[in-house]
Amino acid sequence: xxxxxxxxxxxxxxxxxxxxxxxxxxxxxxxxxxxxxxxxxxxxxxxxxxxxxxxxxxxxxxxxxxxxxxxxxxxxxxxxxxxxxxxxxxxxxxxxxxxxxxxxxxxxxxxxxxxxxxxxxxxxxxxxxxxxxxxxxxxxxxxxxxxxxxxxxxxxxxxxxxxxxxxxxxxxxxxxxxxxxxxxxxxxxxxxxxxxxxxxxxxxxxxxxxxxxxxxxxxxxxxxxxxxxxxxxxxxxxxxxxxxxxxxxxxxxxxxxxxxxxxxxxxxxxxxxxxxxxxxxxxxxxxxxxxxxxxxxxxxxxxxxxxxxxxxxxxxxxxxxxxxxxxxxxxxxxxxxxxxxxxxxxxxxxxxxxxxxxxxxxxxxxxxxxxxxxxxxxxxxxxxxxxxxxxxxxxxxxxxxxxxxxxxxxxxxxxxxxx
Amino acid sequence: xxxxxxxxxxxxxxxxxxxxxxxxxxxxxxxxxxxxxxxxxxxxxxxxxxxxxxxxxxxxxxxxxxxxxxxxxxxxxxxxxxxxxxxxxxxxxxxxxxxxxxxxxxxxxxxxxxxxxxxxxxxxxxxx
Numbered sequence: 390x391x392x393x394x395x396x397x398x399x400x401x402x403x404x405x406x407x408x409x410x411x412x413x414x415x416x417x418x419x420x421x422x423x424x425x426x427x428x429x430x431x432x433x434x435x436x437x438x439x440x441x442x443x444x445x446x447x448x449x450x451x452x453x454x455x456x457x458x459x460x461x462x463x464x465x466x467x468x469x470x471x472x473x474x475x476x477x478x479x480x481x482x483x484x485x486x487x488x489x490x491x492x493x494x495x496x497x498x499x500x501x502x503x504x505x506x507x508x509x510x511x512x513x514x515x516x517x518x519x520x521x522x523x524x525x526x527x528x529x530x531x532x533x534x535x536x537x538x539x540x541x542x543x544x545x546x547x548x549x550x551x552x553x554x555x556x557x558x559x560x561x562x563x564x565x566x567x568x569x570x571x572x573x574x575x576x577x578x579x580x581x582x583x584x585x586x587x588x589x590x591x592x593x594x595x596x597x598x599x600x601x602x603x604x605x606x607x608x609x610x611x612x613x614x615x616x617x618x619x620x621x622x623x624x625x626x627x628x629x630x631x632x633x634x635x636x637x638x639x640x641x642x643x644x645x646x647x648x649x650x651x652x653x654x655x656x657x658x659x660x661x662x663x664x665x666x667x668x669x670x671x672x673x674x675x676x677x678x679x680x681x682x683x684x685x686x687x688x689x690x691x692x693x694x695x696x697x698x699x700x701x702x703x704x705x706x707x708x709x710x711x712x713x714x715x716x717x718x719x720x721x722x723x724x725x726x727x728x729x730x731x732x733x734x735x736x737x738x739x740x741x742x743x744x745x746x747x748x749x750x751x752x753x754x755x756x757x758x759x760x761x762x763x764x765x766x767x768x769x770x771x772x773x774x775x776x777x778x779x780x781x782x783x784x785x786x787x788x789x790x791x792x793x794x795x796x797x798x799x800x801x802x803x804x805x806x807x808x
Numbered sequence: 809x810x811x812x813x814x815x816x817x818x819x820x821x822x823x824x825x826x827x828x829x830x831x832x833x834x835x836x837x838x839x840x841x842x843x844x845x846x847x848x849x850x851x852x853x854x855x856x857x858x859x860x861x862x863x864x865x866x867x868x869x870x871x872x873x874x875x876x877x878x879x880x881x882x883x884x885x886x887x888x889x890x891x892x893x894x895x896x897x898x899x900x901x902x903x904x905x906x907x908x909x910x911x912x913x914x915x916x917x918x919x920x921x922x923x924x925x926x927x928x929x930x931x932x933x934x935x936x
Contacts (some may be wrong), residue, residue: 713846715871719811719819739846750844787825787875789850789867790843805842 414762431650457656478585481604488629497549532696555587560695561704570599589662612658674702812906818876836929
């Protein structure tokens with residue numbers, strides 16, 4: 390974007406950058422223009438109901454949906470018949486967890502998951518607790534990864550399902566999925582993984598990794614919002630209780646008329662991801678390092694949350710000690726980022742994910758999630774780094790905590806009042 | 809979250825950022841809040857021999873509303889007597905900056921900071 394598109398102003402090269410710079414790729418991604426092009430015909434001319442059997446409008450729509458299903462399947466090395474279209478990863482997680490748990494409830498009634506899962510997994514598990522299931526919420530280590538021995542101890546022959554996300558949405562760490570699947574299978578449990586943040590970013594192979602159920606989101610991979618998918622293993626067959634009743638579409642697991650345009654969109658998004666993932670990972674890794682190195686060179690006391698190496702390249706969750714997250718976000722309006730401090734919401738509680746890592750509340754309050762993606766440029770990275778460095782320095786100048794630290798006072802030694 | 813122009817102005821151009829010497833007899837220091845809660849305010853007043861607050865400084869770790877609340881009160885206390893300064897209410901601060909409901913605690917903290925600074929000054933001078 391910036392290349393060959395720079396203005397020379399007063400001897401200083403100022404690349405054209407559109408502000409605010411979007412650095413929240415874990416929240417959502419823009420639609421890739423190629424995806425939009427693929428979708429467009431299915432809104433107007435090819436508007437048929439893919440479930441109509443008696444005319445070409447329906448057949449054309451069905452053909453497009455099935456081609457999309459194949460694209461999704463290919464990305465994770467699945468069979469197209471194992472892909473169920475849903476409204477998004479939240480629905481996929483609900484269907485996978487409730488569906489598998491309820492189908493097997495007479496034989497097994499325990500579920501194992503992790504405290505840093507997405508809210509839709511945790512909330513679904515809480516719901517199942519009310520239905521009589523026993524749920525174990527595994528802790529994570531300081532690097533955000535689970536301890537496999539603790540997992541092994543938690544899975545019993547009463548465990549129906551182990552659900553562990555592949556990539557965490559806040560800190561970007563990658564859990565050892567294949568090993569987790571193996572431990573689940575040793576006790577005859579099913580393995581579900583929320584891959585909303587992993588698909589299209591790291592290679593996934595449902596066969597090689599032993600995944601029984603996998604949730605996929607469209608809008609995290611430059612596809613449209615409002616569509617996701619659930620991979621449901623056929624051999625050996627995983628059976629689910631449908632959570633939506635109706636016309637029996639999607640092999641009876643998810644009734645409701647499919648949107649061919651959205652299906653085509655997620656399919657095209659998966660095709661592009663498969664072709665470009667390897668090169669894109671290298672590019673994003675370089676961008677993330679460039680950003681992190683610049684920031685670290687100018688600012689002391691910056692901490693990376695989550696494992697240093699077991700992570701996707703497009704995520705950096707950083708804590709800036711002695712400044713507060715919301716005031717930082719307020720001062721970096723040119724950057725669209727999200728804060729690990731929930732001060733922007735009503736609860737005033739810092740992120741439960743960072744707390745689970747044992748990040749102290751002080752640091753949890755000062756953390757910012759930087760998400761880089763397909764349309765992030767080097768010029769944007771440089772601008773973002775400078776913005777952050779400038780604002781953190783300014784806020785530290787007015788931070789009483791920073792002042793105390795400079796004076797050699799141990800902040801932890803002070804008796805702070807609760808309020 | 810949409811903040812008022814006054815609040816944003818105090819955040820972008822905070823008044824009276826800095827520190828006085830804590831050990832100076834004419835200085836009262838209030839340090840309130842806690843890092844774990846995401847807000848710490850240090851507010852200092854410099855009191856003239858006649859008992860008027862002639863200068864004030866602050867440093868704040870906290871959200872934009874906390875920074876703005878403390879910046880505002882440093883302006884308000886200047887020229888006031890200790891008793892007058894002690895009458896500043898959090899509701900006045902909240903109203904002036906149009907704080908959203910979830911940020912009212914920032915104004916409460918700013919009021920606490922003034923009171924703490926006054927108490928510190930009085931303690932130094934054997935008043936209570």
